[in-house]
Amino acid sequence: MSEKRRPATPWPPVETEAPRFHPEAPGPGTELAMHYAECFGCGDVDNGLHMRSTVGDGGVVYSKFPVTRAHQGAPGLAHGGLLACAFDEALGSAVGNLLRRPAVTGKLETDFLRPVPVGTTLFIAARVDGVAGRKIYASADGHLDSADGPVALRARGLFVQVGLEHFTNHGDPDALSKFTQQPRRREDWDINP
Numbered sequence: 001m002s003e004k005r006r007p008a009t010p011w012p013p014v015e016t017e018a019p020r021f022h023p024e025a026p027g028p029g030t031e032l033a034m035h036y037a038e039c040f041g042c043g044d045v046d047n048g049l050h051m052r053s054t055v056g057d058g059g060v061v062y063s064k065f066p067v068t069r070a071h072q073g074a075p076g077l078a079h080g081g082l083l084a085c086a087f088d089e090a091l092g093s094a095v096g097n098l099l100r101r102p103a104v105t106g107k108l109e110t111d112f113l114r115p116v117p118v119g120t121t122l123f124i125a126a127r128v129d130g131v132a133g134r135k136i137y138a139s140a141d142g143h144l145d146s147a148d149g150p151v152a153l154r155a156r157g158l159f160v161q162v163g164l165e166h167f168t169n170h171g172d173p174d175a176l177s178k179f180t181q182q183p184r185r186r187e188d189w190d191i192n193p
């Protein structure tokens with residue numbers, strides 16, 4: 001298949017500032033641990049995505065999603081919803097680790113350009129594109145089987161900064177202590193929008 005094109009829409013869709021990476025953000029070459037053991041994206045969960053991420057140069061976070069039979073939609077092909085899930089994880093990891101601003105996905109759009117077969121590994125490169133107040137814009141490309149393989153998917157996400165109480169009030173009162181990597185303590189986060 002040739003390089004796929006889709007209609008171009010402005011990104012970020014509003015005026016933004018360049019992202020300011022947290023002074024204690026992990027540097028290039030750092031392998032990121034799972035952020036929560038029960039996370040479907042990166043945790044130690046049966047039939048989860050088992051994604052692993054590494055910080056690259058220039059504010060890029062590289063993630064790998066090994067596609068198995070547990071992730072099928074059509075026979076032999078990855079389920080589109082799980083592919084979108086992989087991008088949510090990859091984009092969220094870039095936002096959370098590089099900015100250390102607590103944020104949740106507000107909007108996620110995914111362009112599916114090529115089928116992703118079982119047995120392939122999706123190599124996702126994610127970056128933070130801009131920040132407008134609480135709104136954090138990030139995007140990613142997903143390459144088949146190598147970092148420079150053909151692009152199978154592209155995604156764009158809006159993450160909205162929230163207070164840490166978002167996790168403790170709506171989720172688990174002990175949420176912060178259950179993060180398995182930095183940022184996990186209140187003082188590890190940049191909570192000022």
Ligand SMILES: CCCCCCCCCC(=O)SCCNC(=O)CCNC(=O)[C@H](O)C(C)(C)COP(=O)(O)OP(=O)(O)OC[C@H]1O[C@@H](n2cnc3c(N)ncnc32)[C@H](O)[C@@H]1OP(=O)(O)O
Pocket residue numbers: 035088089090091092093096097103104105106107133134135158160162182183
């Ligand atoms: C180290 C850690 C690594 C972590 C990796 C984790 C990866 C996984 C990440 C996730 O999956 S998070 C889970 C999925 N997401 C959610 O559960 C979020 C559910 N939604 C909410 O909780 C609220 O709707 C939300 C916090 C997103 C926003 O509610 P708020 O009341 O705080 O804010 P508001 O609605 O005023 O929106 C703030 C701004 O964002 C804009 N906005 C929000 N959602 C939007 C949307 N969908 N489209 C466009 N704009 C949107 C909104 O218009 C507004 O713009 P302005 O400031 O310019 O007025």
